[in-house]
Amino acid sequence: MRHIAIVGSGPAGYYTAEAAQKQWGDNVRVDIFDSQPVPFGLIRTGVAPDHQAIKGVSRRYEATARLGNVRFVGNVMLGRDVSVPELQELYDAVILATGAPHDRxxxxxxxxxxxxxxxxxxxxxxxxxxxxxxxxxxxxxxxxxxxxxxxxxxxxxxxxxxxxxxxxxxxxxxxxxxxxxxxxxxxxxxxxxxxxxxxxxxxxxxxxxxxxxxxxxxxxxxxxxxxxxxxxxxxxxxxxxxxxxxxxxxxxxxxxxxxxxxxxxxxxxxxxxxxxxxxxxxxxxxxxxxxxxxxxxxxxxxxxxxxxxxxGYQTSPIPDVPFDEQGGRFANVEGRIAPGLYCVGWARRGPTGTIGTNRPDGFAIVEKIAADMQDGSGKPGRPGFDALAEERGIEVVRFTDWQKIEEAEIANARQGAPREKFVAVEQMIEASHRV
Ligand SMILES: Cc1cc2nc3c(=O)[nH]c(=O)nc-3n(C[C@H](O)[C@H](O)[C@H](O)COP(=O)(O)OP(=O)(O)OC[C@H]3O[C@@H](n4cnc5c(N)ncnc54)[C@H](O)[C@@H]3O)c2cc1C
Known part of the structure; x- marks a missing residue:
């Protein structure tokens, strides 16, 4: 069994999860972390609100999210709630898909x-x-x-x-x-x-x-x-x-x-x-x-x-991860940062390319991980993270919780609109508690 942590649930994160599923099938467990209680990164918060057809790509990520061996772990921020060395203790590979959220x-x-x-x-x-x-x-x-x-x-x-x-x-x-x-x-x-x-x-x-x-x-x-x-x-x-x-x-x-x-x-x-x-x-x-x-x-x-x-944009530096100041992204060689630590998408390339550009990126990084990691190392994976989250009192938002948030957003939509988004984390969490 291979335990993989992907940090960032934007296009790069979900394409990487899809690639991991295709590579290892039932022999992999993927946790996709995000600092937000809601998934899909810039599909939700970057792509223009009048470009609904483009935002529709998230349906593809939902198919990946629904797989039993892929898990959304929302409301968990790397660098605040959990550190890179801690994730590395728990997972065989840690992939940073944190995008480039800061303005140049x-x-x-x-x-x-x-x-x-x-x-x-x-x-x-x-x-x-x-x-x-x-x-x-x-x-x-x-x-x-x-x-x-x-x-x-x-x-x-x-x-x-x-x-x-x-x-x-x-x-x-x-x-x-x-x-x-x-x-x-x-x-x-x-x-x-x-x-x-x-x-x-x-x-x-x-x-x-x-x-x-x-x-x-x-x-x-x-x-x-x-x-x-x-x-x-x-x-x-x-x-x-x-x-x-x-x-x-x-x-x-x-x-x-x-x-x-x-x-x-x-x-x-x-x-x-x-x-x-x-x-x-x-x-x-x-x-x-x-x-x-x-x-x-x-x-x-x-x-x-x-x-x-x-x-233009740049990636946020994260403690314990080497940063390429000039490129505004993590220092990496074709996605490899250090043994067991990788990056993908805008966090790897900087802010260039379309949504689709992140797909080959996700597949390429999984190939590299497959080459680097011959077999599972017996790391704890999911149960290890769940114990840590409980110990720290982190309120983790799961994909089914997000579906409740989405349901409430759709119910709140003004006439003709697809949804009215919650704009505060507390509102999102509150909606995720509804039955
Ligand atoms: C304004 C704008 C409009 C765009 N419009 C289009 C378009 O119309 N068509 C198109 O093809 N492309 C468009 N793009 C480009 C497209 O959005 C990007 O190619 C794509 O989102 C990059 O994917 P990513 O997964 O690398 O990053 P992101 O989509 O940014 O995802 C990164 C994720 O990581 C999470 N994260 C960040 N830091 C942490 C942390 N420390 N801990 C946990 N989670 C973290 C974030 O919350 C986010 O969910 C647009 C980009 C922008 C900025």
């Missing part, structure tokens, strides 16, 4: 002003992550600046741009919907240091900006490279360029013009200005030099009352 810092003068947020916090707020549910961003100014040129920036801009009716079938949490209902934001500037050929935005996400009922995207035609240069791009980026060109040509105006989403290319933020709260972003015009943004010395200001920086 903007590191600009004024980045600590009120109403300047990183995307982990802002996205966590509208998705009901307990850590960020109380964020309370002020949407009282007509302009918001979203820094970054990836899909997360598009998610944030789209959420700010949508009308209340457009959230009807989403699971955006009630506090965010109420705040957006009263929002004064009418101009959303997506600020990118480089140009259209350097975006990390996918065609599908861009196409959604052309379908909003009260907002339309704007691109300055002068920012577009010569159309002949698109031919050398890889297919996805070429399709994204087609959308940006359509935006520049004014072909994406299906609804009213109440809100604009402006792409401000070749602009590097240099400072956030304001007294106690953000009042403007100072930007330096750039040009491309060898693919990099070089400042031109020309500056301008965007008056704004909200800034959301969507510039």
């Amino acid at each position: 810092k903007l590191d600009l003068r004024g980045d600590d002003l009120a109403n300047v947020f990183g995307s982990a916090a802002f996205v966590g707020w509208y998705n009901g992550h307990p850590q960020f549910a109380g964020l309370d961003p002020k949407l009282s100014h007509d302009t918001a600046v979203v820094i970054g040129n990836g899909n997360v920036a598009l998610d944030v801009a789209r959420i700010l741009a949508k009308s209340e009716e457009e959230f009807a079938e989403s699971d955006i949490v009630a506090h965010a919907l109420a705040s957006l209902r009263g929002s004064a934001v009418r101009r959303i500037v997506i600020l990118g240091r480089r140009g259209p050929h350097q975006v990390a935005m996918t065609p599908k996400e861009l196409s959604e900006l052309a379908k909003l009922t009260r907002a339309h995207p704007e691109v300055d035609p002068a920012d577009l490279p010569d159309v002949a240069e698109d031919a050398a791009l890889e297919t996805g980026l070429r399709k994204s360029m087609a959308h940006l060109r359509a935006f520049a040509a004014g072909q994406a105006r299906p609804g009213t013009d109440a809100v604009t989403v402006e792409f401000d290319f070749f602009g590097a933020p240099r400072a956030i200005l304001g007294d106690t709260r953000v009042e403007a972003v100072e930007v330096e015009r750039t040009r491309l030099e060898n693919g990099k943004a070089a400042g031109t010395g020309e500056t301008y200001r965007i008056p704004a009352g909200l800034v959301v920086a969507c510039i």
